Amino acid sequence: MFLDVQNVMKIFHSSEKSITAIKNLSLHVSKGELLCILGPIGCGKSTLLNMIAGFEKPTSGRILLEGREIEEPGPDRIMVFQEETLFPWMTILNNIMFGLRLKGLSDEESKREARRFLSLVGLERFSTFRPHELSGGMKRKAELARALAINPKILLMDEPLSSIDAVSRANLLREILSVWERTGKTIIYVTHNIDEALYLADRIIVLTARPARIKREIRIDESRPRDLLSNSIIDLKRDLLEDLAQSHVLAE
Amino acid sequence: MISLERGVLLKRAKLVTSIIMLLIAWEIIAHLVVIIRNVPFPTVYEVAIRLIRLFSGEPLYGISIYKHLADSISRWILGFSMAVLLGIPLGILLGYSEALWDLFMPIIYVIQTIPGPAWIAIALILFGLGNAPAIFMIFMVVFHAVVITTASGARSVSRKYINAAKMFGADKFTIFFKVFLPAATLPIISGLRIGLGNGWRVMVAAEMVSGAASGLGYSIIESRWSLDFPSAFVCMLLISAFGLFIQRVIFRYIEQSVMRRIGLTRAG
Numbered sequence: 001m002f003l004d005v006q007n008v009m010k011i012f013h014s015s016e017k018s019i020t021a022i023k024n025l026s027l028h029v030s031k032g033e034l035l036c037i038l039g040p041i042g043c044g045k046s047t048l049l050n051m052i053a054g055f056e057k058p059t060s061g062r063i064l065l066e067g068r069e070i071e072e073p074g075p076d077r078i079m080v081f082q083e084e085t086l087f088p089w090m091t092i093l094n095n096i097m098f099g100l101r102l103k104g105l106s107d108e109e110s111k112r113e114a115r116r117f118l119s120l121v122g123l124e125r126f127s128t129f130r131p132h133e134l135s136g137g138m139k140r141k142a143e144l145a146r147a148l149a150i151n152p153k154i155l156l157m158d159e160p161l162s163s164i165d166a167v168s169r170a171n172l173l174r175e176i177l178s179v180w181e182r183t184g185k186t187i188i189y190v191t192h193n194i195d196e197a198l199y200l201a202d203r204i205i206v207l208t209a210r211p212a213r214i215k216r217e218i219r220i221d222e223s224r225p226r227d228l229l230s231n232s233i234i235d236l237k238r239d240l241l242e243d244l245a246q247s248h249v250l251a252e
Numbered sequence: 253m254i255s256l257e258r259g260v261l262l263k264r265a266k267l268v269t270s271i272i273m274l275l276i277a278w279e280i281i282a283h284l285v286v287i288i289r290n291v292p293f294p295t296v297y298e299v300a301i302r303l304i305r306l307f308s309g310e311p312l313y314g315i316s317i318y319k320h321l322a323d324s325i326s327r328w329i330l331g332f333s334m335a336v337l338l339g340i341p342l343g344i345l346l347g348y349s350e351a352l353w354d355l356f357m358p359i360i361y362v363i364q365t366i367p368g369p370a371w372i373a374i375a376l377i378l379f380g381l382g383n384a385p386a387i388f389m390i391f392m393v394v395f396h397a398v399v400i401t402t403a404s405g406a407r408s409v410s411r412k413y414i415n416a417a418k419m420f421g422a423d424k425f426t427i428f429f430k431v432f433l434p435a436a437t438l439p440i441i442s443g444l445r446i447g448l449g450n451g452w453r454v455m456v457a458a459e460m461v462s463g464a465a466s467g468l469g470y471s472i473i474e475s476r477w478s479l480d481f482p483s484a485f486v487c488m489l490l491i492s493a494f495g496l497f498i499q500r501v502i503f504r505y506i507e508q509s510v511m512r513r514i515g516l517t518r519a520g
Binding site: 102 | 417430434
């Protein structure tokens, strides 16, 4: 088992009340899989991702990566956050070299690797730019390159396209897919957008409203690139919409 | 290009208009006060004449207006720079460490509730009369502004960058120097901006109460006895002009060059 989420529960305590974000959730992800986690906004899917990344600890239960329990953030699990986290005071190249240097690569090697991954996402011409000089879509690509460059075991993506306009979004989805196909990375992609999930996923897991539990699991065998208007995909979409609508009603 | 220049011209014209409107309102109020209360409220003309006289070297309370201005500025610079030298490092530490924040922030918040001139009692006990109490009062006001803005800004703005750095395996040293400090630059700058304005304003009040025998604030409060109100008006104009100059010219220049260095441009 590659990634193993075992009976995880997460409760947040504030001074007035406790909120159960996730309840008895178990999940297995195999190596090289592209898993999409779909759920209504605020259902706890980001919390799940944060626990896999090591930013939060489960209240009970365990999360294992290749048999070892996750204790803290580390370079084997890289997250592409919903918000932008490129360092604005560094050039794009230096941003990508940051993680490579920390891995112990020499300046020369990390520069070479950084360049390689910049061209993987088509940003080689922008290596000397600062993040604020790039468009939203380009920044996402740079973050993707930064994440992939240090060769993590697993890539965690937390609604990475939620602040991107529709045209760049389609582009980036293709980019993510092609990166996945070329690198064979394990990806967990969290979203509330059904189309994104249908376009990308090997498997979709639908979460219920808070406290999050697995409501449904769908395996998608359609070949890629997928036509989101094909009959089989539309059938799936109808089912998923229904699931999400129910979760949403429960949430309200 | 032409339309751009026209826009700029129009903006300037509006600025000039607003200054003229202010002067007209001032003139009207002056004459009304003279008529109704029968006391000499300085008119624009009287103040302009006074300004020219003072600037050509006529002494005010024994010293030139330049000396008054220079004394005010040097007190302000001393109070401000000491507050910044202590406040920024403290703000950075409080923003970085949860424990230090919990320990020190309550004290800073207490200091914050006390208006600058109210420090006079402590200032006099500690330093007696002279320059030092005014400098102390400026220090107290700038200090808490710098600490609070730097600490709370650094704490919130850097969280996501620190998380990203942790993920890439950065140790504490790298996180502090390579990530936290650069990320805290913006809050530091806004702390400076707030401290700058606060310090300049309290400088005037401090000179009024602290027994300094020179300065713009001193000159204004002295008009109580001398009834030289036109000179007090000149001092008010200088306070405003120099305050604007510090914030709009000097500080903006520093701010923009720092921003460019760290690769940020301020929105708007």
